[in-house]
Amino acid sequence: MFLKIKHFKRDFNKWTLLIVALSLFLSIPIFSILISLFSGNGEMWEHITSYFLFDYIKNSAILIFGTGLLTFTIGTSSAWIVAKYTFKYKKVIEWLLFMPLAIPSYIVAYTYVGLIGNGGTFIEILRDFGLSINRIEMMNIYGLIWVLSFSLYPYVYAGTRTIFQSYPSQLKHTASLLGVSNKKYFFSVALPLASPGIIGGMFLVFMEVLNDYGAAKYYGVNTFTTGIFRTWTALEDLQSSIYLSAILVVLVFILILIVKWLRGRRSYNLKQPNAIHKNEIKRTKLSGLKRILYLGILLVPILFGFILPLIQLVIWGIQTFDSMFNYDLIILGLESLSLGLSTALLVVFLACLLIYLSKWNYFKQFNVFSKIATLGYVIPGAIIGVGIIRTSKSLTDLFSFQFNLEIGHLVYNSILVLIYAYLFRFIAVAYNSIEGNTLKLGKNLSESSYLLGYGKIKTFFKIDFPLLKNALLSSFVLVLIDVMKELPLTLILKPYNLSTLAVRAYEYAEDERVAEAALPALFLIFLIGTMITLLNYKLKENK
Amino acid sequence: MKILEIENLSKSFESKFEVVSDCTFNIQAGNICAIVGESGSGKTTLFRLIAGLERPDKGTIRINGTLMSSDKFIRDIKDRNVGLVFQDFSLFPHLTVKENIEFGLNKNKDEKVEKLLEIIKMENFPNRYPNELSGGQQQRVSLARSLAMDPELLLLDEPFSSLDTQLKSKIRQELRDIIKKIGISSVFITHDIIDALEIADEIIFMDNGKIIRQCLIEDVFKEIKDEKIQNNMVELKKNAELILNALKKN
Numbered sequence: 001m002f003l004k005i006k007h008f009k010r011d012f013n014k015w016t017l018l019i020v021a022l023s024l025f026l027s028i029p030i031f032s033i034l035i036s037l038f039s040g041n042g043e044m045w046e047h048i049t050s051y052f053l054f055d056y057i058k059n060s061a062i063l064i065f066g067t068g069l070l071t072f073t074i075g076t077s078s079a080w081i082v083a084k085y086t087f088k089y090k091k092v093i094e095w096l097l098f099m100p101l102a103i104p105s106y107i108v109a110y111t112y113v114g115l116i117g118n119g120g121t122f123i124e125i126l127r128d129f130g131l132s133i134n135r136i137e138m139m140n141i142y143g144l145i146w147v148l149s150f151s152l153y154p155y156v157y158a159g160t161r162t163i164f165q166s167y168p169s170q171l172k173h174t175a176s177l178l179g180v181s182n183k184k185y186f187f188s189v190a191l192p193l194a195s196p197g198i199i200g201g202m203f204l205v206f207m208e209v210l211n212d213y214g215a216a217k218y219y220g221v222n223t224f225t226t227g228i229f230r231t232w233t234a235l236e237d238l239q240s241s242i243y244l245s246a247i248l249v250v251l252v253f254i255l256i257l258i259v260k261w262l263r264g265r266r267s268y269n270l271k272q273p274n275a276i277h278k279n280e281i282k283r284t285k286l287s288g289l290k291r292i293l294y295l296g297i298l299l300v301p302i303l304f305g306f307i308l309p310l311i312q313l314v315i316w317g318i319q320t321f322d323s324m325f326n327y328d329l330i331i332l333g334l335e336s337l338s339l340g341l342s343t344a345l346l347v348v349f350l351a352c353l354l355i356y357l358s359k360w361n362y363f364k365q366f367n368v369f370s371k372i373a374t375l376g377y378v379i380p381g382a383i384i385g386v387g388i389i390r391t392s393k394s395l396t397d398l399f400s401f402q403f404n405l406e407i408g409h410l411v412y413n414s415i416l417v418l419i420y421a422y423l424f425r426f427i428a429v430a431y432n433s434i435e436g437n438t439l440k441l442g443k444n445l446s447e448s449s450y451l452l453g454y455g456k457i458k459t460f461f462k463i464d465f466p467l468l469k470n471a472l473l474s475s476f477v478l479v480l481i482d483v484m485k486e487l488p489l490t491l492i493l494k495p496y497n498l499s500t501l502a503v504r505a506y507e508y509a510e511d512e513r514v515a516e517a518a519l520p521a522l523f524l525i526f527l528i529g530t531m532i533t534l535l536n537y538k539l540k541e542n543k
Numbered sequence: 544m545k546i547l548e549i550e551n552l553s554k555s556f557e558s559k560f561e562v563v564s565d566c567t568f569n570i571q572a573g574n575i576c577a578i579v580g581e582s583g584s585g586k587t588t589l590f591r592l593i594a595g596l597e598r599p600d601k602g603t604i605r606i607n608g609t610l611m612s613s614d615k616f617i618r619d620i621k622d623r624n625v626g627l628v629f630q631d632f633s634l635f636p637h638l639t640v641k642e643n644i645e646f647g648l649n650k651n652k653d654e655k656v657e658k659l660l661e662i663i664k665m666e667n668f669p670n671r672y673p674n675e676l677s678g679g680q681q682q683r684v685s686l687a688r689s690l691a692m693d694p695e696l697l698l699l700d701e702p703f704s705s706l707d708t709q710l711k712s713k714i715r716q717e718l719r720d721i722i723k724k725i726g727i728s729s730v731f732i733t734h735d736i737i738d739a740l741e742i743a744d745e746i747i748f749m750d751n752g753k754i755i756r757q758c759l760i761e762d763v764f765k766e767i768k769d770e771k772i773q774n775n776m777v778e779l780k781k782n783a784e785l786i787l788n789a790l791k792k793n
Contacts, residue, residue, distance in 0.1 A: 452647030
C-alpha cells in the first residue's frame with residue numbers, strides 16, 4: 001500500500017478519477033438506503049414488525065425454496081436431454097425452451113387464473129367433456145411457485161445446457177470403464193461438474209423471485225417486494241419501506257455468500273477438446289420409449305411456461321381485439337420500445353466504460369467502486385425505486401432550504417430519473433456479459449496495439465470493439481428485454497404521462513380487466529420474441 | 544553502447560512478494576540476449592516492466608539512453624519504441640496478415656509490408672487470416688508486425704514454447720537470421736537453455752526474481768558456482784552435440 005501511495009503522482013490518471021466518479025454516480029441508490037438506515041425507523045415500523053414482517057420472511061423463504069427446487073428439476077433435466085441427445089425438431093424445441101423468458105411472470109400469473117380459475121378456459125373444456133370441476137385454486141403461494149418456476153426455469157436451463165454440451169465423450173467413456181452406471185455418472189459426475197451453471201442460473205431465479213411484484217400482488221401473497229410497496233404507498237411510510245429494503249438487501253447478500261460457499265475452491269474447468277477432436281462430443285439419437293419419455297419431459301415446461309399462457313392470451317386478445325386494438329396501443333408499443341432501446345444503448349455504453357476504465361486505471365483498489373455500481377441486479381427494483389425517491393427528496397430539500405431553488409419538477413416525474421434507475425438495475429447484465437468476453441480476449445491483443453503506437457481509446461475501437469461485437473449485441477438485447485419487461489421500478493418512477501406495455505397490462509389486470517391486459521401483453525411478447533429471433537440471426541451471421 | 548540499462552528494478556503484486564527483486568543489468572546494442580529461468584522466476588514480469596505493461600515499484604529503466612521509468616516518471620507504452628512478440632503471438636484475429644503488419648504504420652505502408660513479407664517469406668499469404676496460418680507462420684507475422692515499427696529494442700516472450708520439437712530447431716535458425724539481417728537489439732525469455740545457446744549472444748540467468756548471472760555465450764561454461772546452473776549443465780552435457788554446434792557459431 002505504501003508503494004502505491006508513494007507512486008500516487010506517477011500513476012494517478014484521468015481514468016482513475018473517471019472510474020471513481022462514474023461508479024459513485026451509479027451507486028447513489030445503495031448509499032442512499034444505507035445512509036437512511038441511520039435516520040431511525042418510521043412511524044409504522046412497529047406495526048409492520050408485529051403483523052407483517054414474519055409473513056414477508058416466511059413467504060419469501062418458501063418461494064425461494066419452492067421455485068429453487070422446481071427450476072432445478074426442470075432446468076437440469078431439459079438441459080441434459082437437449083445436450084446429450086438428438087431428435088426430430090430439436091432446434092424448434094430448443095428455441096421453445098427459451099421462450100418463457102419472453103412472457104413476464106406476472107402475465108403468466110394472469111393467464112393461469114384465466115385458464116383454471118372460475119369459468120376458466122380449461123375448466124370449460126373439461127365441462128364440455130362431462131367433467132365437473134369448479135376451479136383449481138391458483139391464487140396462493142403454491143400457485144405462485146408454479147407460475148414463477150415455469151417462467152424462470154430458462155435461467156437454469158441456459159447455463160446448465162452450455163456446460164453439459166461441453167463435456168467431451170471421453171469423460172463418459174472413462175466413467176464406463178470404471179464400471180459407473182449411467183445414473184451414477186449423471187448424479188456424481190455430470191451434475192457436480194455443471195454446478196457453476198446450475199448455481200448461477202438458480203441465483204438469477206432467486207433474484208427474479210425476490211424482485212417479482214406483479215404476480216405476488218395479483219395472487220395476494222405477501223412478500224418483501226409487495227411489502228415495500230404497501231408500506232410506501234398505502235401506509236405512506238417511506239422510512240419503514242427503506243428499513244424493509246435494508247433487510248431484503250441483507251438477505252440478498254446472505255444468498256450471495258451461500259452461492260460463493262457452494263462454488264467453493266473446486267475447479268470445474270474441463271479441458272476443452274480442440275478443433276481436431278471436436279467430433280468427440282457425441283450425441284445419442286433418441287428412439288423408442290425413451291424418445292417418448294424424454295420428449296414428454298421437454299414438452300412439460302414448454303407447455304406450462306409458454307404455450308398455455310400464450311393460448312389464453314390469444315383467446316383474450318381475440319375477445320377484446322375490437323375494443324383494445326387502436327392507435328394508442330401502437331404508440332404505447334413504440335414508447336416501450338424506444339425507452340428500451342435508448343436505455344439499453346446507454347447501459348451497454350456505461351458498462352463498457354466501467355470495464356475499460358477499471359482496466360486503464362492503475363490503482364486497482366479503486367475498482368471496488370465499479371463492483372458496487374454493478375450490484376443493482378441483485379437488488380429488487382422496488383428497493384432501487386425507494387432509494388432513488390429518497391435521494392430525490394434529499395436533493396430537492398437541499399436545494400430548497402440552502403439555495404431557495406425548487407428542482408422538484410426535474411427529479412420527480414422525470415424520464416431521466418427512470419432511465420437512471422434502469423441503468424443501476426440492469427448495468428450488471430451488460431457488465432458481466434461483456435467483462436466475461438473481455439477476459440476471454442485476454443490482455444495481449446490490446447497490449448500489442450499499445451506497443452504498436454495506439455492509445456487506449458483508439459485500441460478499443462480498432463481491436464476490442466470488433467472482437468466484442470457479438471457480446472455487445474447480446475448484452476444490448478438482454479438489457480432491452482429486461483427494460484421492456486420491468487414492472488416494479490417503472491411503476492414507482494415513471495412520469496405520469498408515460499406508460500409501457502408492461503405497466504398497461506398490469507394496470508388492466510389490477511382493475512380486474514384481465515382479458516383487456518392480453519393485447520398489450522401479446523404486443524410485448526411479440527416485440528421480445530422478435531428481438532430474440534433477430535439476435536440469434538445476427539449472431540449466426542457474425543459467426 | 545548500451546541499448547538497455549536496468550537499475551535496482553523491483554516489482555511486487557498484491558502478495559507483497561517481490562516477483563522482480565532489485566535487478567540490475569545492461570545489454571549491449573546489436574546483441575541478442577536471452578533471459579533464462581524456470582517458471583515463476585520473474586522473467587515475464589521483467590519483460591512486461593521493460594515494455595511498460597507493468598509499473599515498477601522501484602528502480603529505473605533506460606532504453607538507448609532515454610529514461611523509460613523511475614519512481615517519479617513513467618513513459619507511456621506507445622512512446623517507448625519497443626517491439627514485443629508475445630508467446631501466443633497475439634495476432635489480431637479479425638485482420639489479415641497484411642493488415643496485421645501495417646497496423647501500426649502511418650506512411651509507406653505498402654512498401655514496408657512488401658519488404659517485411661519478403662523477409663519472413665510470406666509474400667504469398669498477405670490476405671490470409673491468422674487462423675489460416677501454422678504456428679511458425681503466425682510467429683513470423685507477429686515478428687514482422689513488431690519490426691514494422693522500427694523499434695529500438697525487440698522483446699520476444701518464450702518465442703519457441705508453442706512450437707513442436709521438429710519445427711523448433713528450424714524456427715530458431717530462421718529467427719536468428721531475420722534478427723541479425725535487420726540488426727536490431729533483441730531480448731528474449733526462455734526456460735530452455737538450448738534456445739539460448741542456439742541463438743543468443745549473451746545470457747542472463749534469473750531465479751526467484753533476481754539476476755544470478757550474466758555472461759557472453761562463450762563464457763557459459765567458465766567457472767560455474769551456482770548449483771542450479773550446474774544442474775542445467777548436466778542436462779546440457781547430455782546434448783553435447785547440440786551444444787557444440789551452438790558454440791561453433793560463436
